[in-house]
Every structure is written in structure tokens, then in C-alpha cells.
Amino acid sequence: MRIYGDRNSGNCQKVSITADFLKIPYEWIDIDITKNESRSGAFLRKSPMGQVPVIELEDGRCLAQSNAIIRYLAAGSALLPADPFAQAKIDELLFWEQYSHEPYVATSRYHMVYLGRTKEQREPMRVERGEKALDMMETMIKGRSWFAGEAMSVADIALIAYTRLAHEGGFDMASRPEVRAWIARTEKALGLPPAGKH
Amino acid sequence: MRIYGDRNSGNCQKVSITADFLKIPYEWIDIDITKNESRSGAFLRKSPMGQVPVIELEDGRCLAQSNAIIRYLAAGSALLPADPFAQAKIDELLFWEQYSHEPYVATSRYHMVYLGRTKEQREPMRVERGEKALDMMETMIKGRSWFAGEAMSVADIALIAYTRLAHEGGFDMASRPEVRAWIARTEKALGLPPAGKH
Numbered sequence: 001m002r003i004y005g006d007r008n009s010g011n012c013q014k015v016s017i018t019a020d021f022l023k024i025p026y027e028w029i030d031i032d033i034t035k036n037e038s039r040s041g042a043f044l045r046k047s048p049m050g051q052v053p054v055i056e057l058e059d060g061r062c063l064a065q066s067n068a069i070i071r072y073l074a075a076g077s078a079l080l081p082a083d084p085f086a087q088a089k090i091d092e093l094l095f096w097e098q099y100s101h102e103p104y105v106a107t108s109r110y111h112m113v114y115l116g117r118t119k120e121q122r123e124p125m126r127v128e129r130g131e132k133a134l135d136m137m138e139t140m141i142k143g144r145s146w147f148a149g150e151a152m153s154v155a156d157i158a159l160i161a162y163t164r165l166a167h168e169g170g171f172d173m174a175s176r177p178e179v180r181a182w183i184a185r186t187e188k189a190l191g192l193p194p195a196g197k198h
Numbered sequence: 199m200r201i202y203g204d205r206n207s208g209n210c211q212k213v214s215i216t217a218d219f220l221k222i223p224y225e226w227i228d229i230d231i232t233k234n235e236s237r238s239g240a241f242l243r244k245s246p247m248g249q250v251p252v253i254e255l256e257d258g259r260c261l262a263q264s265n266a267i268i269r270y271l272a273a274g275s276a277l278l279p280a281d282p283f284a285q286a287k288i289d290e291l292l293f294w295e296q297y298s299h300e301p302y303v304a305t306s307r308y309h310m311v312y313l314g315r316t317k318e319q320r321e322p323m324r325v326e327r328g329e330k331a332l333d334m335m336e337t338m339i340k341g342r343s344w345f346a347g348e349a350m351s352v353a354d355i356a357l358i359a360y361t362r363l364a365h366e367g368g369f370d371m372a373s374r375p376e377v378r379a380w381i382a383r384t385e386k387a388l389g390l391p392p393a394g395k396h
Contacts, residue, residue: 048337049294061283065297068289075282084273085259091266096247099263099296139246 001026004046005053006033008113010106010161011066012053017157018070021190022077026055034114066161067094070154079154090148093155101137104130106162109169119170130171137163138176145185152189160186164195199224202244203251204231206311208304208359209264210251215355216268219388220275224253232312264359265292268352277352288346291353299335302328304360307367317368328369335361336374343383350387358384362393 003019003026005012019026031037031052039050047054047064054064055073063069071094074080080087104126111117111126137159141147148155164183166173173180187194201217201224203210217224229235229250237248245252245262252262253271261267269292272278278285302324309315309324335357339345346353362381364371371378385392 048334049290049298051298057283063283063286063290065290065293068286068293071289072282072286084270085255085261088261088266088270091269092247092261092263095263095266095293095296098293099301100247100249103297103301136246 001058002029002056003027003053004029004031004043004056006031009033009052010109010165011102014066014157014161015053015055015069015073017161017190017192018073018079018154021157022073022079024073067098067154067158070157074154078151079157081149081151081153086149090153090155093147094158097155097158100129101133101159102162104128104133105166105169105171107169108171109162109165112170113168122170127170130166130169134163134166134171134173134176134179137179141178141182145182147182152186156182156186157190160190164192167196199256200227200254201225201251202227202229202241202254204229207231207250208307208363209300212264212355212359213251213253213267213271215359215388215390216271216277216352219355220271220277222271265296265352265356268355272352276349277355279347279349279351284347288351288353291345292356295353295356298327299331299357300360302331303364303367303369305367306369307360307363310368311366320368325368328364328367332361332364332369332371332374332377335377339376339380343380345380350384354380354384355388358388362390365394 001024003015005015031043033052037043038052044050046056046062049064051064053066053069054062055069056062063072071080080090108122108126108130111122146152146156147159160183163179164187199222201213203213229241231250235241236250242248244254244260247262249262251264251267252260253267254260261270269278278288306320306324306328309320344350344354345357358381361377362385
């Protein structure tokens with residue numbers, strides 16, 4: 001398998017984290033999104049959507065969209081239980097992450113890390129909704145160890161990708177002790193070095 | 199099964215369209231999002247995310263997120279093939295729809311239909327990205343009958359929900375003949391009355 005991605009992107013890290021945890025071998029191909037490499041003709045032939053990450057299987061078939069990829073890689077493993085409703089509750093979180101979390105938490109981080117803006121130069125609407133998403137996570141994880149079901153799943157991987165990097169987008173995690181405990185628990189379970197001050 | 203939703207919302211319509219097509223009986227409970235009914239205490243006990251649609255099964259278990267719901271309802275039916283990679287290619291489109299299409303096409307329609315704005319009062323960034331998403335659909339459907347695989351799937355249902363209503367958000371479909379043909383084909387296959395001038 002090949003993973004086309006940007007190592008600094010949380011969406012791309014979801015894929016390497018999942019593959020590493022499941023011991024799926026892969027070759028990593030760097031795609032520099034700041035140089036529009038995901039919009040090049042060669043890349044668009046792999047995925048017309050023009051976004052990273054994309055995986056390419058040995059037979060040449062390609063798959064885009066981080067959460068679709070990690071769900072596919074995790075099939076049959078402990079990261080994706082076989083029960084259809086348990087899977088649906090994981091999907092619920094995967095879609096929530098892409099709709100209500102990533103566009104705000106990840107994009108604010110993008111503005112600071114990739115575009116060099118200061119905390120004050122972030123977009124107020126995105127900051128407000130990012131804060132709301134992180135508060136929602138605090139509510140959802142309270143009294144639980146993992147976001148879906150009784151074991152760590154791809155939902156935790158999808159959610160941790162940008163949550164552990166939220167401070168790089170100017171978000172303060174001090175008021176979210178449950179999320180911070182979950183980050184430490186998940187990083188440990190995944191064998192990840194702590195991402196930072198949360 | 200109960201469906202909690204707003205009949206005017208494309209995300210909610212995805213669920214009723216899927217249930218109707220699969221002949222899954224349900225009771226529809228109207229939730230008026232303009233009156234913040236999806237943020238009420240009773241609703242938040244069903245789904246802390248505070249968004250419609252939500253389904254409630256006979257045993258009281260609830261599931262949110264339109265694309266998670268239709269994927270769950272379609273399991274084992276012709277709308278979701280059993281092959282894992284075929285499912286993943288459907289997931290790819292479901293995530294793309296929620297990330298790159300709905301926030302622009304549906305939100306522009308929301309601004310006009312729910313908030314009463316004129317076409318000129320839409321947000322330029324959302325209009326531009328909505329146009330881009332619709333152009334991407336034109337590219338993706340060219341030479342195909344359905345968005346994923348060789349048969350109609352939940353990917354087509356997810357994508358048609360707001361695409362057939364795009365004119366209500368000020369988008370002109372005249373330059374997208376392939377998408378218009380796919381809309382007509384899909385509405386017919388689903389037994390839906392034509393949504394309008396596309």
C-alpha cells in the first residue's frame with residue numbers, strides 16, 4: 001500500500017496512525033499541499049477530489065477521504081467492531097468529526113501553522129465553532145474511556161488527530177480535563193509520543 | 199423506528215428517502231430547527247450533537263448524522279454492496295458530500311430558503327465552493343450511471359439530497375448536463391417527484 005499525504009496534516013496522520021497500529025506495511029509519498037501537489041494531473045488521476053490523504057492498493061485502486069480510509073483499513077480488527085449498530089455509532093462520530101470539528105479546529109490550526117497567522121488573526125467564526133466542538137467532546141467523553149463502545153476504535157483515531165494538535169490552532173484545553181485524559185490514554189494505547197501541552 | 203427531522207432539510211430527506219425505498223416503516227417526528235428544537239433538553243438526551251436527523255430504534259437506541267443513518271439502514275440491501283472496497287468507495291463519497299458539498303450548496307440554500315436572503319446576499323466563499331462541488335460532481339459522474347459502482351447506492355442518495363435542491367440555493371445547473379441526467383435517473387429510480395428546474 002502507498003499513502004499519499006502531508007505528514008503535518010492530521011487527516012493524513014489518521015491513516016499512518018491506523019496503519020502503524022494495525023501493522024499494515026506502507027510506503028509514504030509526500031504530497032506538499034502548499035505547493036498544490038494534490039491538484040496536479042498525476043494526483044488527480046488517483047483521486048479527482050484533489051485532497052490528501054489518498055491510499056493506493058497494490059492493484060492500483062485508490063481511496064480518498066481520511067475517515068473512509070481508516071474505516072476500510074480497520075475492517076475486521078479490534079478498531080472496528082463487527083456489530084452493525086456499533087459500527088453506525090462509530091460512523092456517527094466520523095461524520096461529526098468531519099462536519100463539526102475538523103473545519104474549525106483543523107482549519108484554525110492550518111491558518112496558524114501553514115499560513116503563519118497569529119492567534120488573533122484566526123477567523124472568529126471558526127474559533128467559536130472549534131471551541132464548541134471541543135466542549136462537545138468534553139460532554140461526550142465524560143464517564144467513558146472511549147468515544148464509541150467499550151474499546152478504542154477508529155472514532156478515537158479520527159477525533160484525536162486534530163484534538164491533540166488543537167493547541168497549535170490556539171485552543172486552550174485547560175477547561176477540558178476529560179478530553180485531556182482521553183488524549184493521554186489514546187496516545188498511550190496507540191504508542192504515540194505525546195503531541196504537546198494539553 | 200422514529201425519524202426526528204425537518205421535512206425541508208435535505209439531510210433529513212436522505213433518511214426518509216432511504217426508508218421509503220427500502221420499505222422500512224417509521225414514524226416521523228417534526229423538529230423545527232428554526233425554533234431551536236434540536237437544542238432542547240429532550241432532544242439532546244437522544245443525541246448530544248443537537249442536529250437533525252436522528253433515528254430512534256424500537257429499543258430506544260438513537261443514531262445521528264444523516265450519512266451514518268442511511269448507511270446503517272441500507273446494510274444488507276442493494277443500496278450498500280457487501281464488498282469492503284465497494285463500501286469504502288461509497289464512504290469516500292459520503293464524507294466528500296458532508297465536507298465539500300453540503301457546507302456550501304446546502305448552506306447557501308439555507309440562507310435563501312430558511313433565512314430569506316436573496317441570491318446576492320449569499321456568502322461568496324460558500325457560493326464559490328458550492329459551484330466547485332457541483333463541477334466536481336459533473337466530472338465524477340461523466341461516463342457513469344451512478345456515483346459508486348455499477349448500481350444506485352446510498353452515495354447517490356446522499357448526493358442527490360441537496361443537489362436536486364441546488365437551484366433553491368441560487369445554483370444554476372444549466373452547465374451540468376451529466377448531473378442533471380443523473381438527478382432525473384435517480385429521482386425515477388427512487389420514485390421521487392422531480393424536485394424542480396435542473
